[in-house]
Structures are given as C-alpha cells and as structure tokens.
Amino acid sequence: MPHQVTLQPSGRQFTALDDETVLEAALRENLALPYGCRNGACGTCKGKVLSGTVDYGAHQAETLTDTDKARGLALFCTAKPTSDLVIEAKEIGATQNIPVxxxxxxxxxxxxxxxxxxxxxxxxxxxxxxxxxxxxxxxxxxxxxxxxxxxxxxxxxxxxxxxxxxxxxxxxxxxxxxxxxxxxxxxxxxxxxxGSFFLRESDKPIVFLAGGTGFAPIKSILSHAFHHGGSRQMALYWGAKSLADLYLAALPAQWQSEHGNFSFIPVLSEPGQQDQWSGRTGLVHRAVLADFADLSGYEVYACGAPPMIEAAKREFMAKGLPEAAFYSDSFAFQ
Ligand SMILES: Cc1cc2nc3c(=O)[nH]c(=O)nc-3n(C[C@H](O)[C@H](O)[C@H](O)COP(=O)(O)OP(=O)(O)OC[C@H]3O[C@@H](n4cnc5c(N)ncnc54)[C@H](O)[C@@H]3O)c2cc1C
Ligand code: FES
The missing domain is CATH 2.40.30.10 (Translation factors)
Structure with missing residues (x-):
C-alpha cells in the first residue's frame, strides 16, 4: 500500500509506492536527499523519522545501530515506510534537476x-x-x-x-x-x-582526505575549483601504501606550485626501501589530526575505504569538526 512521506523542515510531500524505499520514492519524485552507496553501508542517507513506522531493510549493523533506531534514526536508502511518515532530511537543491x-x-x-x-x-x-x-x-x-x-x-x-x-x-x-x-x-x-558528494558553497577552509582511488572524485572537485578560481584555502591529504600507489601524485604537486591557496600532503602507510621516502608516514587521517589542533572552523571532504571514513569522522569530530561539516563518499561495496 502506498504511503505519504512528509519532509521536514520543508513540508514537501511525496508518495512511496509498494516496496519502495524512502530514498527511491524521493528520487523518483525529483526530491534530492543525501545518499552514497544505496545499500545500507555508508550512512550518508541516515535521517530521523519524526512520526510513523518503517521496515529498516537490510543494512550493516554498525551503520545503523540499535541505539540509532532507539533515537528514531533510519537509513532512507533501505527503509520502507509501513505507515505514513514525517521525516527530517535536508534536501539537496544542487542535484535536483540533473537527469539520471x-x-x-x-x-x-x-x-x-x-x-x-x-x-x-x-x-x-x-x-x-x-x-x-x-x-x-x-x-x-x-x-x-x-x-x-x-x-x-x-x-x-x-x-x-x-x-x-x-x-x-x-x-x-x-x-x-x-x-x-x-x-x-x-x-x-x-x-x-x-550521489551527493560534491562541493558545497562556503568560505570555510577545506581539508580533503583521499585514500587510494578516493582521489578520483577529489580530482574532479579540485580541477573544477581551480578552473573557476577563488581563494578558498584547501589542503589535500592523499594516503596510499607506497609511492607507486599515489598514482597521479605529480598532478596535485603541480596544483600546489600553481595555486597559493592549495597544499598537498602525500602520506605513505608502508613506504618501501625503493621509495626513499622522507615525507609523512602512517594513516592518512592521523596526519590531519597531527596538523590541526582544532577542526571546528573547517569542512572536510573525505573519500576512500569505509574504515578510513569512519575513523576520520569519529576522530575529527573529537577535534571539534561539526558533524554537518563532514562530507564523505565511502567506497562501500555491493
Ligand atoms: C559511491 C561509490 C563510489 C565508488 N568509487 C570508486 C572509485 O572511484 N574507484 C574504485 O576503485 N572503487 C570505487 N568504489 C568501490 C567499488 O565500487 C568496489 O570496489 C567495486 O564495486 C568492486 O566490484 P567487484 O565486482 O570487482 O567486487 P565484488 O565482486 O563486488 O567483491 C568481491 C569481494 O571483494 C570485497 N570487496 C569489494 N569491493 C571492495 C573494496 N572496495 N574494498 C575491499 N573489499 C572489497 C567484497 O566484499 C567481496 O568479498 C566506489 C564505491 C561506491 C559505493
Ligand atoms: S546511501 Fe544509505 S547507507 Fe549509504
């Protein structure tokens, strides 16, 4: 049976058809909500059910815990309404009219x-x-x-x-x-x-965090930002095992030499003898923690393996980063 879903704070409404998740129904009706993996793994679509009931659907237990459920939270990419719903979710205007x-x-x-x-x-x-x-x-x-x-x-x-x-x-x-x-x-x-991993308008300085091929979307975001100019302060921390795994390191190094508002910090977790590495070592998100005593005035855009994203979010928030200032694309797998 179809159920009506009301979004707060906007008050906009849409109908979820039989067997549709909240996210599928919203996207079908051209209402863009935040999402990443669409299979209950990354947590980007997590939001609050203010009234009504849902079937939570198949999801990873650590992404939506029992405590989350007790607080009224659900993953909208897996949750199916079992009654009319009122939910709290931020609409994303920027992706709304882009055809899929x-x-x-x-x-x-x-x-x-x-x-x-x-x-x-x-x-x-x-x-x-x-x-x-x-x-x-x-x-x-x-x-x-x-x-x-x-x-x-x-x-x-x-x-x-x-x-x-x-x-x-x-x-x-x-x-x-x-x-x-x-x-x-x-x-x-x-x-x-x-997906909803894209640069939001703001004047705040940005820390980009990439693990391995997590560089791919960040390459697009940064190339676009440089193309359009601007003076926002941006630092990229890109982590990989060895130097050869930083497969396009010459590109951010070139950006650093061309743009005074950008710095590049490569971080190797397992540098080999052949790397002759005198740069930063260890986990890439730890390098950020070592460099910033207080992240409260920053925005972070993080992309890579789920454990890196989870650790970065938790540890950056402990250093003052507001939860809403952490944007991520978790390379969760199907
Ligand atoms: C939004 C999003 C964007 C992504 N963008 C990229 C990208 O730009 N570049 C990129 O390289 N990857 C990216 N990924 C991850 C990528 O989608 C998966 O690695 C890919 O689906 C693996 O497909 P497969 O069929 O080869 O492996 P599968 O057959 O699906 O998996 C085989 C086995 O490997 C495990 N596995 C699968 N993927 C991974 C992984 N990434 N890490 C660890 N174990 C894994 C599975 O659990 C399974 O046991 C992205 C994921 C998401 C959700
Ligand atoms: S989009 Fe729902 S958990 Fe990833």
Whole structure:
C-alpha cells in the first residue's frame, strides 16, 4: 500500500509506492536527499523519522545501530515506510534537476596507473552528454541486475570522455573483468550521475582526505575549483601504501606550485626501501589530526575505504569538526 512521506523542515510531500524505499520514492519524485552507496553501508542517507513506522531493510549493523533506531534514526536508502511518515532530511537543491540517465558507452582508452589501478575513459554516444557535479559517481550496469559504482574523475567542462580510476579487488566480479578481459572498443552500460558528494558553497577552509582511488572524485572537485578560481584555502591529504600507489601524485604537486591557496600532503602507510621516502608516514587521517589542533572552523571532504571514513569522522569530530561539516563518499561495496 502506498504511503505519504512528509519532509521536514520543508513540508514537501511525496508518495512511496509498494516496496519502495524512502530514498527511491524521493528520487523518483525529483526530491534530492543525501545518499552514497544505496545499500545500507555508508550512512550518508541516515535521517530521523519524526512520526510513523518503517521496515529498516537490510543494512550493516554498525551503520545503523540499535541505539540509532532507539533515537528514531533510519537509513532512507533501505527503509520502507509501513505507515505514513514525517521525516527530517535536508534536501539537496544542487542535484535536483540533473537527469539520471542509463547510457551505452564505448571503452575509449585504458591505462594502468599503478599495479592495481586502471584508468578507464568512456565515450558517450555522440548525441549524448552527461551533466554531473564534480564528485558524483556512475554505476556500471552488469549482468543479472548487478551494479558497480565508480566516481567520475574528469570535470563536467571536459565531458567528451568520462574518466574513472578503478582499483582491482582480486576475485571481484567486475574489477577482475576490467583487469582481465576488458579491452578498448568494448561497450558497457552506465547509469548516473549519482550521489551527493560534491562541493558545497562556503568560505570555510577545506581539508580533503583521499585514500587510494578516493582521489578520483577529489580530482574532479579540485580541477573544477581551480578552473573557476577563488581563494578558498584547501589542503589535500592523499594516503596510499607506497609511492607507486599515489598514482597521479605529480598532478596535485603541480596544483600546489600553481595555486597559493592549495597544499598537498602525500602520506605513505608502508613506504618501501625503493621509495626513499622522507615525507609523512602512517594513516592518512592521523596526519590531519597531527596538523590541526582544532577542526571546528573547517569542512572536510573525505573519500576512500569505509574504515578510513569512519575513523576520520569519529576522530575529527573529537577535534571539534561539526558533524554537518563532514562530507564523505565511502567506497562501500555491493
Ligand atoms: C559511491 C561509490 C563510489 C565508488 N568509487 C570508486 C572509485 O572511484 N574507484 C574504485 O576503485 N572503487 C570505487 N568504489 C568501490 C567499488 O565500487 C568496489 O570496489 C567495486 O564495486 C568492486 O566490484 P567487484 O565486482 O570487482 O567486487 P565484488 O565482486 O563486488 O567483491 C568481491 C569481494 O571483494 C570485497 N570487496 C569489494 N569491493 C571492495 C573494496 N572496495 N574494498 C575491499 N573489499 C572489497 C567484497 O566484499 C567481496 O568479498 C566506489 C564505491 C561506491 C559505493
Ligand atoms: S547507507 Fe544509505 S546511501 Fe549509504
């Protein structure tokens, strides 16, 4: 049975059809709510149910705990209404009128950037464009309804080819194909743009935190920011195991030399002898903690593996970062 959902504070309403999650219904009715993984893993869509009941759906226990549920919280990407609802959620105007498309694309170019990182460039049909905000991602639509998410690394201004940085997950259904059978001229199907990881308007200084291929959406955000100028202070902390895993380090190093408002701090967790590394070492989010005594005046944009995102959020908030100033794209897997 359909249920009516009312958003607070805006008062806007939409209808959730049978078997639809709150997020699916909102997006279908062109109301953009914050989200990332869409499978109950990252927590970006967490919000408050002010009245009514939901079936919480399948989610990771640590992403929505029993304490969260007792506080009236739910993950809107998995929660299905079982009555009419009033929920508290911030609408995201910026993504509202961007069409989400399913398109065939041709693999135009492939380049191994590191032992386990492949850059893919996809060409859209000549009559199509993909409008997106820097930081958003696309899904590859695979056989049997499987989807795999990857962030766009190019900027919207240069959208002739979509650029993706794909880390090989050994034994992974899709990334094994990328590192094995996939070749130039293959046709793939994508759906996007998706997600709410994009730069918000503000004057606050920003700390970007990237782990491995978490650099991909940050490359898009920063390239776009430099393209449009501005004087906002920005620092990028990019962490990887060894120097070779910082697969495009020359690019942020170049940005640092060109832009007085930007600094780049590469951090290696397991530098090898061959790296001859005299730079920062350890966990990348710990390098931020070491450099900032008080994060209360900052915004953080973090992207990478879920454990890094969780630790960064918890430990940065302990250093004064307001929860609402932590934006993240957690590379949760399906
Ligand atoms: C919004 C979003 C954006 C993303 N953007 C990127 C990106 O730009 N670049 C990128 O490299 N990745 C990105 N990811 C992660 C990427 O989607 C997964 O790594 C990918 O789906 C793995 O697909 P697969 O079919 O090869 O592995 P699967 O067959 O799905 O998994 C195989 C096994 O590996 C485990 N696994 C899968 N992925 C990972 C992982 N990332 N880390 C650790 N274990 C894993 C699974 O639990 C399973 O046991 C993103 C994820 C999300 C949600
Ligand atoms: S947990 Fe809902 S979008 Fe990730």
């Amino acid at each position: 498309k399913t398109l065939p694309c041709r693999v135009e170019k492939m380049e191994k950037l590191a032992a386990d990182v492949m850059a893919l460039w996809l060409k859209l049909p000549s009559s199509e464009r993909l409008q997106f905000l820097p930081g958003q991602y696309i899904d590859f639509m695979l056989k049997d309804g499987k989807r795999r998410s990857f962030s766009l690394a190019n900027v919207p201004e240069e959208d002739a080819l979509l650029e993706l940085h794909i880390r090989h997950v050994p034994g992974g259904f899709f990334t094994d194909q990328v590192f094995g059978a996939m070749k130039v001229k293959d046709i793939v199907r994508i759906n996007g743009p998706l």
